[in-house]
Amino acid sequence: MSKIAILGAMIEEIEPLLSHMDNIKEVNYANNIFYEASFKGKDVVVAYSKIGKVFSSLTATLLIEKFRCDKLLFSGVAGAVSSDLKIGDLVIADGLCQHDLDITAFGHPHGYVPEGEVCIPTDVRLREIAKDIAKTKSIELKEGIIATGDQFVACSDRKNWVKDTFNAHALEMEGASVAVVCNALNIPFFILRAISDTADGSADIDFDTFLASSAKVSAEFILEMVEKI
Ligand code: ADE
Numbered sequence: 001m002s003k004i005a006i007l008g009a010m011i012e013e014i015e016p017l018l019s020h021m022d023n024i025k026e027v028n029y030a031n032n033i034f035y036e037a038s039f040k041g042k043d044v045v046v047a048y049s050k051i052g053k054v055f056s057s058l059t060a061t062l063l064i065e066k067f068r069c070d071k072l073l074f075s076g077v078a079g080a081v082s083s084d085l086k087i088g089d090l091v092i093a094d095g096l097c098q099h100d101l102d103i104t105a106f107g108h109p110h111g112y113v114p115e116g117e118v119c120i121p122t123d124v125r126l127r128e129i130a131k132d133i134a135k136t137k138s139i140e141l142k143e144g145i146i147a148t149g150d151q152f153v154a155c156s157d158r159k160n161w162v163k164d165t166f167n168a169h170a171l172e173m174e175g176a177s178v179a180v181v182c183n184a185l186n187i188p189f190f191i192l193r194a195i196s197d198t199a200d201g202s203a204d205i206d207f208d209t210f211l212a213s214s215a216k217v218s219a220e221f222i223l224e225m226v227e228k229i
Contacts, residue, residue, distance in 0.1 A: 001043060004226055005069035007059060008048045008219075009174045012211050013076040016219035017046050030062060039226050045069055052150050053098070053177035060181040071126070071229065072182055072189040075222040077207075077214045078146065078170040079153055079199030081163045085142060086195060087210050088217055091169055092130055093146040093191040095119040096176035099162045100149035110165050119145060119166075120179040123188035126225070130190065133224045144169030146191060148176035154203035171199055190225070194218040 008014040014035075018024065021037035021044070028034075035046040045067045049059035063069045078091065085091060097111040097119045104110060111118040127143070134141035147168035153159055162168050175191045182189035194214035197206035 002071065002229070003043045003045065003067070003069045004229060005060070005063035005067065005072040006044055006046045006222060006226070007056070007063060007072060007074050007178065008076045008215070009051050009056060010076070010211070011048050013215045013219070014046050014048045016216040017075065017223065020223055021046065029066065030058065032059060034062070034067060036067070039223065042226055042229070044226060049174065052173050053148065056174035057177045057181050060178045064181070064185050064187050070187060072178065072187055073126070073222050073225060074175060074178055074189070074191040075218045076172065076174070076193055077196035077211055077218065078172040078193035079159070079197050079203055080195045081147070081159055081171055081199060082142070082144065082169040085170060087197065087206065088214055089142060089195045090139065090217060090221060091142045091144065091146065091193050091195065092127060093122050093175055094127065094143050095121045095145050096179040096191060097145060097147050097166050097168070098149060098176045099147040099166060099168070099171065100151060120176065120183050122179070122190055126188055126190035129225055129228050130192070130221070133221070133228060137224070139221070142169060146175045146193065147171045148173060152203070153199040154201065156200045159199040170195065192218050192222060
């Protein structure tokens with residue numbers, strides 16, 4: 001039977017998932033807790049990685065290689081880059097890039113290193129499932145590029161640079177690193193984010209204010225997806 005990994009970066013992003021799970025068993029590994037559980041008869045493993053590209057790569061790898069998950073869904077919050085996105089809106093990544101990866105000194109484009117790709121696409125089938133759910137439930141779902149970096153962006157200049165350089169709709173700190181791992185290991189993956197802030201001067205205050213409510217919006221949508229997979 002399929003085993004679905006559900007990953008967040010912060011405890012606040014997975015708490016609204018765990019509260020709906022049955023038969024939870026905690027496994028401690030690599031300074032982290034992995035929650036093996038079932039949801040409506042499906043086997044899942046839920047974890048939060050801690051913030052950033054390194055921790056999220058580690059946790060995604062373990063979910064696949066140690067816990068043998070064969071699909072990965074990411075649930076969490078993001079800063080809006082596109083002016084269409086408001087706090088609480090849901091956005092799915094069609095592709096992910098690393099906005100802080102920079103060897104432009106050698107003539108390469110931003111986000112590129114040799115043998116890598118600037119933008120890694122997410123699984124089309126999982127995106128279709130999400131769009132079907134959104135349609136049935138009349139939930140507005142935006143789709144676009146999500147840019148990832150090891151920086152909390154709280155500055156309009158940086159946000160606009162990310163928008164112009166990568167055509168990004170939203171930004172966060174884990175999606176592209178999870179994408180690199182899943183792509184390399186051939187695991188279908190899906191990245192969902194609900195907007196917590198607009199990545200400008202008030203981002204820190206908005207993030208603290210809306211983290212829990214936006215994380216819940218994302219988690220509830222992910223649970224609908226688990227049912228349909
Ligand atoms: N996640 C949520 N908001 C963010 C921001 N402004 N920058 C980076 N990651 C985020």
